[in-house]
Amino acid sequence: MNVLKVKYALWAQDWERCVAFYRDLFGGEVTLYMEVWSEVVINGAIIGIHGGGEGKRTWTGLSFQVDDLPAFIEKMKSLGGELTSEPVDTEEEPMHLAMCIDPDGNQFMLTCPRKRG
Numbered sequence: 001m002n003v004l005k006v007k008y009a010l011w012a013q014d015w016e017r018c019v020a021f022y023r024d025l026f027g028g029e030v031t032l033y034m035e036v037w038s039e040v041v042i043n044g045a046i047i048g049i050h051g052g053g054e055g056k057r058t059w060t061g062l063s064f065q066v067d068d069l070p071a072f073i074e075k076m077k078s079l080g081g082e083l084t085s086e087p088v089d090t091e092e093e094p095m096h097l098a099m100c101i102d103p104d105g106n107q108f109m110l111t112c113p114r115k116r117g
Contacts, residue, residue, distance in 0.1 A: 017104065025072070028041055036051060069098060085099035
């Protein structure tokens with residue numbers, strides 16, 4: 001008995017918009033495309049998108065570690081996403097975490113490694 005794949009499932013009121021959001025924001029590859037279930041592969045992880053969502057804010061537990069947090073925040077906003085928690089940048093706590101919402105209400109995190117020294 002083997003695990004074949006691990007997927008993160010999101011509900012989307014507008015499944016086409018949601019697929020495009022994750023594909024365009026993270027340079028993902030769409031490997032399956034239909035309203036009942038679509039898949040976007042991002043750095044080996046599969047984001048499954050199911051049509052028929054209500055568009056309400058939903059915590060997903062989904063997190064993306066990126067190399068340039070400010071650039072990804074701007075790109076995310078340009079694609080219709082929202083920033084719900086501004087990243088903090090102080091000497092004690094370098095900017096490393098932003099809380100975001102995709103256009104269909106799914107909450108996710110953008111993180112970058114903390115720079116020390």
